[in-house]
Amino acid sequence: MANEHLEKLYHVLDDSTTILNQQLKTSFIAAITEAGEDLDSGEVMQEDGLPNDEAKKKLTALFDQIKLATYEPEEIRQALQLVLVKAIKVDGIEPNKQITPDAMASLATFMITIFIQQHPDQLRVADLAVGTGNLLFAVMNQLHKAWNVEVKGFGVDNDEALLAVAGMSSSLQRLDVDLFHQDALDNLLFKDADVVVSDLPVGYYPIDERAKKFATATKKGHSYAHHLLIEQSMNVLKPGGLGLFYVPSQVFRSKEAEGLTKWLAKAMYFQGLLNLPDDFFADKNAEKSLLILQKPSPDVKRAKQVLLGQFPDLNDRDAFAAFIAKVKDWAAANIVL
Structure with missing residues (x-):
């Protein structure tokens, strides 16, 4: 990936999605939605104690690396697309x-x-x-x-x-x-x-x-x-x-x-x-x-x-x-x- 700025966003989205997928026991594509919404709001949402406090700390550290205002819409879309390609394989999407x-x-x-x-x-x-x-x-x-x-x-x-x-x-x-x-x-x-x-x-x-x-x-x-x-x-x-x-x-x-x-x-x-x-x-x-x-x-x-x-x-x-x-x-x- 030639664009280091985009690559950083991709890795944050991928890592946070993986954490949420494991914590929430949900589909990978649902975890992508949760990760993106948390990044957008600037706050990691917890429900019934999930994700747990340790995972929340890791997620917060990940999201703190990203300043969305520095990203063009196309960079955000492309980073999300790369994570979605992974979701296709993980979830077996038709x-x-x-x-x-x-x-x-x-x-x-x-x-x-x-x-x-x-x-x-x-x-x-x-x-x-x-x-x-x-x-x-x-x-x-x-x-x-x-x-x-x-x-x-x-x-x-x-x-x-x-x-x-x-x-x-x-x-x-x-x-x-x-x-x-x-x-x-x-x-x-x-x-x-x-x-x-x-x-x-x-x-x-x-x-x-x-x-x-x-x-x-x-x-x-x-x-x-x-x-x-x-x-x-x-x-x-x-x-x-x-x-x-x-x-x-x-x-x-x-x-x-x-x-x-x-x-x-x-x-x-x-x-x-x-x-x-x-x-x-x-x-x-x-x-x-x-x-x-x-x-x-x-x-x-x-x-x-x-x-x-x-x-x-x-x-x-x-x-x-x-x-x-x-x-x-x-x-x-x-x-x-």
Whole structure:
């Protein structure tokens, strides 16, 4: 880890989480939330004598090493992310709930800067499968840095433990985020987002009656949750808003894709589909692509030619520079008003 400042924060978070995990006999991810909240408040919370006084003394000494005001939001997010990667292994977290790599956040941010030609003074960015918030918060931080604008976040998830991490993380980073613990396919309490970005969970949605409200639902049996979440996400966007979704690379080739395809053609601007580099995935069946959609509006154009292709290896600087130039040329020819 090249950044010693960030490394110090990581070690404090990792060591304190390990102590709390052992003391509280809880999951590692719940211990991360407790450690982050204690660091944020500047006080080690005890309940029913736990953590014990000796552990509390150790935790206090650890937290005294950190002055949060000296850390950028991105440093805090990255340090937390490293501890969360450990939690995935310790707790055996299922694939749909694992951390979205930073490279995917950077690719999404790049696409936002391509498609949003005139950005407001405050951007509203949402994720309806927010999990621990890593993808949403990375994009928020990157957009703030790229455009020097205020960024307001909205996150939805039905997993209380993951959402607790997101709440702690956003507080440590001093981000302006509203988080909602609910089924993302139920009625939502916000709308008019500028951007939705999401690494979508893949699988069937169990509540058929609720799924029937969506055009992307299948006619028989359970519908794909990721299809429904794409439609619901686009519903919360303002006209001209941008939807960026990491989806299975075979998203349009399954037998269940008919409803999704018809809905896209009728209701949205299908602007692009870019495959992620092969080396992102150990298992070919887990490969993902970035689906780019835009909500129709007089202020945006449907692409004359959909942006298709593959992101190059991120370590090949020449190939990536050529890719960026190609995307900018495509934008000038296809979507710039």
